[in-house]
Amino acid sequence: xxxxxxxxxDTFTDTAGDDVVTQHTGEVGxxxxxxxxxxxxxxxxxxxPTGGPSGTAVTxxxxxxxxxxxxxxxxxxxxxxxxxxxxxxxxxxxxDARMNTGANDSYRCGVISGTxxxxxxxxxxxxxxxIGTTADGYVVAPSQRHFKLGVRNIEKTLHVDGVLAIxxxxxxxxGPGRAGVNFGNNTxxxxxxxxxxxxxxxxxxxxxxxxxxxxxxxxxxAAFSPGIGR
Amino acid sequence: xxxRCYFVPKVGTGTEEDPFRAAYVDGLWMPGFCEYxxxxxxxxxxxxxxxxxxxxIANADAIAVPQDIDDQIGANLGTVQTKLEVMNIPxxxxxxxxxxxxxVRMILYLFVLMQDFKRLDVLxxxxxxxxxxxxxxxxxxxxxVRQRLIAAAQSRGLDTSSITxxxxxxxxxxxxxxxxxxxxxxxxxxL
Numbered sequence: 275x276x277x278x279x280x281x282x283x284d285t286f287t288d289t290a291g292d293d294v295v296t297q298h299t300g301e302v303g304x305x306x307x308x309x310x311x312x313x314x315x316x317x318x319x320x321x322x323p324t325g326g327p328s329g330t331a332v333t334x335x336x337x338x339x340x341x342x343x344x345x346x347x348x349x350x351x352x353x354x355x356x357x358x359x360x361x362x363x364x365x366x367x368x369x370d371a372r373m374n375t376g377a378n379d380s381y382r383c384g385v386i387s388g389t390x391x392x393x394x395x396x397x398x399x400x401x402x403x404x405i406g407t408t409a410d411g412y413v414v415a416p417s418q419r420h421f422k423l424g425v426r427n428i429e430k431t432l433h434v435d436g437v438l439a440i441x442x443x444x445x446x447x448x449g450p451g452r453a454g455v456n457f458g459n460n461t462x463x464x465x466x467x468x469x470x471x472x473x474x475x476x477x478x479x480x481x482x483x484x485x486x487x488x489x490x491x492x493x494x495x496a497a498f499s500p501g502i503g504r
Numbered sequence: 505x506x507x508r509c510y511f512v513p514k515v516g517t518g519t520e521e522d523p524f525r526a527a528y529v530d531g532l533w534m535p536g537f538c539e540y541x542x543x544x545x546x547x548x549x550x551x552x553x554x555x556x557x558x559x560x561i562a563n564a565d566a567i568a569v570p571q572d573i574d575d576q577i578g579a580n581l582g583t584v585q586t587k588l589e590v591m592n593i594p595x596x597x598x599x600x601x602x603x604x605x606x607x608v609r610m611i612l613y614l615f616v617l618m619q620d621f622k623r624l625d626v627l628x629x630x631x632x633x634x635x636x637x638x639x640x641x642x643x644x645x646x647x648x649v650r651q652r653l654i655a656a657a658q659s660r661g662l663d664t665s666s667i668t669x670x671x672x673x674x675x676x677x678x679x680x681x682x683x684x685x686x687x688x689x690x691x692x693x694x695l
Contacts, residue, residue, distance in 0.1 A: 444619060
């Protein structure tokens with residue numbers, strides 16, 4: 275897989291307490307807005323979690339929902355990455371791809387706070403279907419994990435800390451939509467809850483066709499290296 | 505622990521707290537999933553212990569695929585065909601010389617077709633609503649549903665020209681899915 279260009283990048287570098295929607299703009303495509311289907315008044319705030327990096331976002335007490343970014347992907351195939359700082363597992367927080375900006379549609383992953391499992395869901399008109407899950411207890415607190423949600427044609431994947439955890443087939447949401455996050459009720463507390471950092475969404479660029487001579491070259495590594503097998 | 509494949513019913517109501525999901529595998533690592541569109545079935549890949557596997561197959565409507573999916577169907581042909589028909593999956597094309605991997609791949613092509621069908625109108629009823637069975641003909645399918653099925657097939661470049669109003673649904677569906685050629689993977693299992 276090739277790495278494409280980032281159409282969203284947000285390190286949440288801003289003043290602690292700032293509202294992410296109204297007082298903050300990420301580095302690339304970094305304007306945030308609420309997707310329909312949330313509690314109303316959805317809010318994220320810049321935070322500084324104890325023991326974690328200084329610029330992160332945390333959800334604000336009493337709100338839940340989804341937020342999408344202003345950056346537009348070149349097509350429907352892309353990755354959404356972020357770091358999650360789990361100070362406690364009392365709230366849901368995760369990544370979304372192919373978000374419809376006018377309806378509650380997306381591929382959505384997140385930690386189920388009651389079990390510590392990460393689930394991948396297909397959400398269409400707010401109707402949710404779990405299309406992949408890790409085992410219970412996969413995420414514990416305190417910890418920091420890196421999630422990568424990949425949407426590629428009919429395949430949807432979730433990597434956690436670089437390890438493939440979920441690989442499913444689902445064609446129900448086809449349009450590119452937007453990248454974003456989903457969250458449950460949280461508190462603006464630097465000592466609890468889940469915080470998110472280093473949000474990035476990257477266009478997927480298919481590899482160029484491999485030329486035969488390149489293929490031969492690439493098939494000649496270790497087995498033919500001097501010293502191997504002597 | 506080992507990855508095992510199953511066909512299981514879907515349960516749930518579609519809410520955040522009670523999403524539609526595969527039955528019998530709550531709490532387990534389910535790295536692979538493919539739903540039969542809006543039909544009440546899904547194919548799943550699950551990481552299970554022998555005891556967990558036994559618990560899943562203790563349910564009469566859970567269908568386990570053999571652990572070695574490269575086994576041939578062989579003497580199990582009748583059983584396999586019966587179980588497929590229960591899920592409204594055509595089975596007449598399956599023969600004893602086929603491997604489970606091949607049969608599962610063909611079924612997943614059907615599931616992809618029905619997911620495309622679902623995508624075209626996510627609020628509509630499932631395909632086999634209104635008492636339709638595999639033995640009905642295309643003429644028995646409500647016009648709007650028939651048009652959506654054709655649109656789903658054509659969205660993947662499938663040729664629908666040989667399907668007529670007199671074609672049975674089982675033949676029509678197999679005519680479509682046998683045209684798929686793309687590779688599939690679920691969880692860590694290439695199909």
